[in-house]
Amino acid sequence: MKGxxxxxxxxxxxxxxxxVQGLPTHDAPEAPIHDHVGARYVERGVExxxxxxxVGAVLLNYRGFDTMVEVVVIFTALAAVLAxxxxxxxxxAPEALxxxxxxxxxxxxxxxxxxxxxxxxxxxxxxxxGGGFQAGALFGxxxxxxxxxxxxxxxxxxxxxxxxxxxxxxxxxTFAAVxxxxxxxxxxxxxxxxAPELHAVREAMALALEVAIAVGGGVILGSLFxxxxx
Amino acid sequence: MAPFGVDLDYVAVAALFCIGLYMLVAKSNLLKKLLGxxxxxxxxxxxxxxxxxxxxxxxxxxxxxxQPPFASPIPQAMVLTGIVVVVSVTAVALSLIVQIYAHxxxxxxxxxxxxx
Amino acid sequence: xxxxxxxxxxxxxxxxxLAVARARDLxxxxxxxxxxxxxxxLVWQHRxxxxxxxxxxxxxxxxxxxxxxxxxxRTRREERR
Amino acid sequence: MSVAWEQLLPWAVALPxxxxxxxxxxxxxxPRWTGPWAWGVVLATVAxxxxxxxxxxxxxxxxxxxxxxxxxxxxxxxxxxxxxWVLPLSLLFAVIVPFSWRYVVVSLEPxxxxxxxxxxxxxxxGMIGFSITGDLFxxxxxxxxxxxxxxxxxxxxxxxxxxxxALKYLFLGAVASxxxxxxxxxxxxxxxxxxxxDVAARLGPDVARGPVLxxxxxxxTSFLVKAAVFPLHVWLPxxxxxxxxxxxxxxxxxxxxTGIVGLVRVVQLFHAADxxxxxxxxxxxxxxxAVSIVMGAFLAIFQDDLKLMLAYSTISNVxxxxxxxxxxxxYAAVGASVHVVNHALIKTTLFLAAGALIHQxxxxxxxxxxxxxxxxxxxxxxxxxxAVSIVxxxxxxGFLCKWYxxxxxxxxxxxxxxxxxxxxxxxxxxxxxxxVNALYFxxxxxxxxxxxxxxxxxxxxxxxLLAASCLVLGxxxxxxxxxxxxxxxxxxxxxxx
Numbered sequence: 001m002k003g004x005x006x007x008x009x010x011x012x013x014x015x016x017x018x019x020v021q022g023l024p025t026h027d028a029p030e031a032p033i034h035d036h037v038g039a040r041y042v043e044r045g046v047e048x049x050x051x052x053x054x055v056g057a058v059l060l061n062y063r064g065f066d067t068m069v070e071v072v073v074i075f076t077a078l079a080a081v082l083a084x085x086x087x088x089x090x091x092x093a094p095e096a097l098x099x100x101x102x103x104x105x106x107x108x109x110x111x112x113x114x115x116x117x118x119x120x121x122x123x124x125x126x127x128x129x130g131g132g133f134q135a136g137a138l139f140g141x142x143x144x145x146x147x148x149x150x151x152x153x154x155x156x157x158x159x160x161x162x163x164x165x166x167x168x169x170x171x172x173x174t175f176a177a178v179x180x181x182x183x184x185x186x187x188x189x190x191x192x193x194x195a196p197e198l199h200a201v202r203e204a205m206a207l208a209l210e211v212a213i214a215v216g217g218g219v220i221l222g223s224l225f226x227x228x229x230x
Numbered sequence: 231m232a233p234f235g236v237d238l239d240y241v242a243v244a245a246l247f248c249i250g251l252y253m254l255v256a257k258s259n260l261l262k263k264l265l266g267x268x269x270x271x272x273x274x275x276x277x278x279x280x281x282x283x284x285x286x287x288x289x290x291x292x293x294x295x296x297q298p299p300f301a302s303p304i305p306q307a308m309v310l311t312g313i314v315v316v317v318s319v320t321a322v323a324l325s326l327i328v329q330i331y332a333h334x335x336x337x338x339x340x341x342x343x344x345x346x
Numbered sequence: 347x348x349x350x351x352x353x354x355x356x357x358x359x360x361x362x363x364l365a366v367a368r369a370r371d372l373x374x375x376x377x378x379x380x381x382x383x384x385x386x387x388l389v390w391q392h393r394x395x396x397x398x399x400x401x402x403x404x405x406x407x408x409x410x411x412x413x414x415x416x417x418x419x420r421t422r423r424e425e426r427r
Numbered sequence: 428m429s430v431a432w433e434q435l436l437p438w439a440v441a442l443p444x445x446x447x448x449x450x451x452x453x454x455x456x457x458p459r460w461t462g463p464w465a466w467g468v469v470l471a472t473v474a475x476x477x478x479x480x481x482x483x484x485x486x487x488x489x490x491x492x493x494x495x496x497x498x499x500x501x502x503x504x505x506x507x508x509x510x511x512w513v514l515p516l517s518l519l520f521a522v523i524v525p526f527s528w529r530y531v532v533v534s535l536e537p538x539x540x541x542x543x544x545x546x547x548x549x550x551x552x553g554m555i556g557f558s559i560t561g562d563l564f565x566x567x568x569x570x571x572x573x574x575x576x577x578x579x580x581x582x583x584x585x586x587x588x589x590x591x592x593a594l595k596y597l598f599l600g601a602v603a604s605x606x607x608x609x610x611x612x613x614x615x616x617x618x619x620x621x622x623x624x625d626v627a628a629r630l631g632p633d634v635a636r637g638p639v640l641x642x643x644x645x646x647x648t649s650f651l652v653k654a655a656v657f658p659l660h661v662w663l664p665x666x667x668x669x670x671x672x673x674x675x676x677x678x679x680x681x682x683x684x685t686g687i688v689g690l691v692r693v694v695q696l697f698h699a700a701d702x703x704x705x706x707x708x709x710x711x712x713x714x715x716x717a718v719s720i721v722m723g724a725f726l727a728i729f730q731d732d733l734k735l736m737l738a739y740s741t742i743s744n745v746x747x748x749x750x751x752x753x754x755x756x757x758y759a760a761v762g763a764s765v766h767v768v769n770h771a772l773i774k775t776t777l778f779l780a781a782g783a784l785i786h787q788x789x790x791x792x793x794x795x796x797x798x799x800x801x802x803x804x805x806x807x808x809x810x811x812x813x814a815v816s817i818v819x820x821x822x823x824x825g826f827l828c829k830w831y832x833x834x835x836x837x838x839x840x841x842x843x844x845x846x847x848x849x850x851x852x853x854x855x856x857x858x859x860x861x862x863v864n865a866l867y868f869x870x871x872x873x874x875x876x877x878x879x880x881x882x883x884x885x886x887x888x889x890x891x892l893l894a895a896s897c898l899v900l901g902x903x904x905x906x907x908x909x910x911x912x913x914x915x916x917x918x919x920x921x922x923x924x
Contacts (some may be wrong), residue, residue, distance in 0.1 A: 005256035009248050015641060018242040020237065020637025027285040029299045029312055031621035031627070034284060037499050038302040045303070046292050054303035055310070055397040063307060065437075065493040065502045069556065069568040072444050076549050076572055077318035079331045079451070080579030081325050083542035085586050101752060122401070128291065129396035131274045137404035144412045145288035165455045169448035176445045178439070188495040189437035216312075221409055228328065228416050234381045235354055235549055242356040254602070259425040261372055261417060265371065267601055269363055270482070274385060274609050279395050281616040289394045301394035305615070308564055309398050312608065315571050317413075319403050322575060324417040325584055326594045331421040333587025338426050342591060 050202055056131045060216045062204050068160030071171035078168060078220045081227050107145045114142045122214045132213030140221025178205050238265050239280045240249045246273035271316045277311045355389045370425045376414040383407030432482035435475050436491045436504050443552030447545040454541025462528045465544035469520045476514050483511040499625040505561030505597045509915050512689055513558050514616050516681055519775050520551050526779050527673035529885050548679035549576040550677055556683050563611045563621045574600045577682050580674040583668045592665040599662040603652035610645035623696050630700035643703045646693045654686025656720035656749055660742045667738035672782020679741045680775040684767055687748055712753030717847035721745025724854030731792045733781045743851060744770045751832040754794040758833020765907050766828040777813040780806055783882040788875055798871035802879040803911040807866050809894040814859040816897045823901035
């Protein structure tokens with residue numbers, strides 16, 4: 001087994017070693033990666049999308065369709081975990097993870113700051129690093145941390161039961177809504193209007209996506225955590 | 231970074247890929263296999279992000295004071311998507327692993343193969 | 347200076363990845379994996395990809411680690427020798 | 428009034444996704460309605476796809492720029508004849524979903540109903556997106572939706588064994604996805620583009636060969652794993668046999684085909700770019716296909732478990748498709764393309780009928796199910812029609828496909844592959860004869876089999892509909908072939924026949 005595995009790794013390593021040879025040097029500004037599509041984004045991205053953070057511009061605007069499918073992937077993970085048979089009965093489920101008092105203290109101390117940081121990431125995402133996903137991931141991490149402190153019940157209370165399925169579906173649904181709006185306004189699915197008088201609409205659409213991704217992503221990450229722990 | 235004409239970044243990425251692959255195929259423990267898969271996946275992300283770098287380049291943030299050349303935004307967007315995809319797959323895999331342990335009482339592949 | 351930083355970081359990456367592979371205690375392996383993720387995040391932050399760095403720190407090193415730790419807690423801590 | 432069908436293309440993907448997202452919301456209120464809801468979503472999607480296909484048949488291929496970013500600057504959907512040919516596969520969901528109602532009610536607790544139907548819709552949306560996207564990275568993301576929901580669907584049915592089968596599937600599937608991502612990344616680094624057509628145009632002679640070859644190998648390996656071609660098939664038998672029967676039908680009939688579609692797309696790309704030695708690749712593909720045909724069929728002979736036998740039969744049939752494309756001869760490629768749809772229909776029929784037998788009797792091996800035809804004549808008849816179709820006896824569509832692939836083998840001067848094909852057909856004949864023999868001509872050994880009742884109508888109607896479709900597709904004869912011919916022209920080094 002081990003020998004077979006080593007042989008496979010050696011073969012793959014050799015293949016990669018050959019493959020690396022012919023690749024364009026990545027630090028060179030004239031590499032194809034900087035010169036073709038990338039160049040246009042750098043040149044006209046701000047004007048075309050209204051976002052100074054080009055990563056955000058690519059994620060939400062130029063390649064928004066990828067992001068739409070991606071939020072569907074997270075949703076799929078949630079549906080997957082919820083569709084599995086419940087592991088064991090309540091009786092043989094282990095108690096909550098033991099947590100040291102130091103951790104409890106630190107989590108309580110940091111929680112508001114994490115939340116603040118996540119919100120800052122969310123709303124300043126168009127001009128600084130950050131945006132929906134990063135904020136969502138932080139919300140999710142916060143959820144997990146609070147779950148440790150508040151216990152399962154307390155963490156479950158953070159998201160009201162009746163709103164939960166809606167929040168979990170928030171990102172795909174908002175994407176579809178924004179796509180439909182773009183369809184109506186510009187004639188293309190997920191199109192963002194570029195006319196100057198519609199800039200406010202464009203910004204509102206982007207913001208709606210960011211918020212939905214952050215909330216939806218965060219709630220789903222938290223739910224994944226809870227389902228696994230339960 | 232390329233001393234002696236060798237692109238060290240790409241070499242490191244390839245090495246990480248191989249370490250992950252080794253864990254995936256040689257380890258018997260399911261959790262170790264999954265960690266190996268994650269290492270492989272991050273190595274591919276590292277490759278993608280690295281490919282978009284440029285010597286002395288700024289992040290692709292066109293705010294006041296930012297100077298070209300900028301790192302390419304496309305690889306970064308791809309990797310953001312990829313990271314989320316990987317965490318989704320990992321969460322599903324971990325749920326399955328927990329179920330397997332609850333049923334078989336082991337996480338070692340060779341022991342699992344012997345059970346019906 | 348920058349080259350030195352990069353070289354140290356790459357070495358640290360490889361070292362943590364190898365340590366993950368070698369660790370028999372699964373909790374140790376998971377924590378080492380999260381260190382690996384954070385190192386990667388530093389490299390990216392340093393070299394023009396702050397967005398990816400934040401996400402990797404929160405998701406790759408944060409959420410993934412916690413999910414792994416829950417799984418370890420619900421199964422077995424030691425990898426069989 | 429004419430509908431602007433082009434404008435509806437992205438909704439063919441968005442509809443099932445929105446439907447899936449709303450399913451748990453509905454499930455929180457009344458789980459009972461999730462099944463009909465999922466069916467409604469499927470029917471709406473099918474209406475859109477059928478309209479699109481009709482449009483393409485009339486007006487030809489078109490592209491759709493998402494968000495108005497045309498060319499390489501955004502994501503382009505591409506709806507060509509090949510996509511139009513495989514897209515109607517989503518029609519099968521319109522029978523699989525109602526078939527699974529009964530299974531869901533009997534086997535799953537209500538809290539999981541919503542998630543189950545959501546996953547079915549996600550598989551469908553992912554597959555549709557996978558077949559129509561014209562962007563490499565988008566292809567990867569759609570593949571992940573399909574794969575992730577498939578892993579979960581395998582594990583829905585039971586605890587230990589099912590989870591283990593699903594995890595094996597997940598590990599191999601994740602490596603395959605990773606290889607696809609690696610190939611995508613390499614091509615992106617080399618060309619600076621992700622658009623399939625644009626990448627092909629930019630892979631000029633000055634691009635380094637080594638990385639191109641590795642990218643090609645990574646993408647091809649990835650899709651061969653997803654298609655379960657012989658040495659890479661190890662994940663398939665357990666996953667497809669252990670999954671609940673409606674899920675087996677989806678996986679075996681449809682999800683495996685994403686590997687084939689991916690393969691066709693990659694070959695299209697590299698054929699247009701002329702960047703790798705495709706002749707050698709085609710030969711290797713033909714060999715893999717031939718080995719898959721023989722090994723899959725050979726292993727199927729020894730299976731007593733009905734669903735395991737069908738699973739091995741899938742490996743064999745995917746072998747036919749891969750061989751057909753590998754021969755790189757017009758006739759063979761047309762035959763292979765038709766077999767993609769043909770096998771999807773027949774295997775869905777067989778798995779659902781097998782599921783019906785298992786559902787009513789509680790037994791799943793051929794030796795236990797002996798003589799069930801007396802108690803369940805209609806289901807057994809459906810099973811027999813499926814068997815006759817897949818063996819490829821002359822009036823059925825299966826015959827035409829295999830005949831075309833064999834013609835292609837002779838056309839390409841590769842007669843040995845023709846023999847592999849015949850050899851495999853013999854094996855397939857043997858085990859389906861064995862199956863029909865067991866169901867019809869042997870005495871029941873279990874009282875429960877002898878006294879079994881016919882399945883309820885929610886399961887019987889889909890079965891009868893499918894069996895009728897198998898027969899109709901056979902009687903259509905050359906019509907599907909005529910539709911596909913222009914589609915494969917772009918897949919091949921030479922023009923259509």
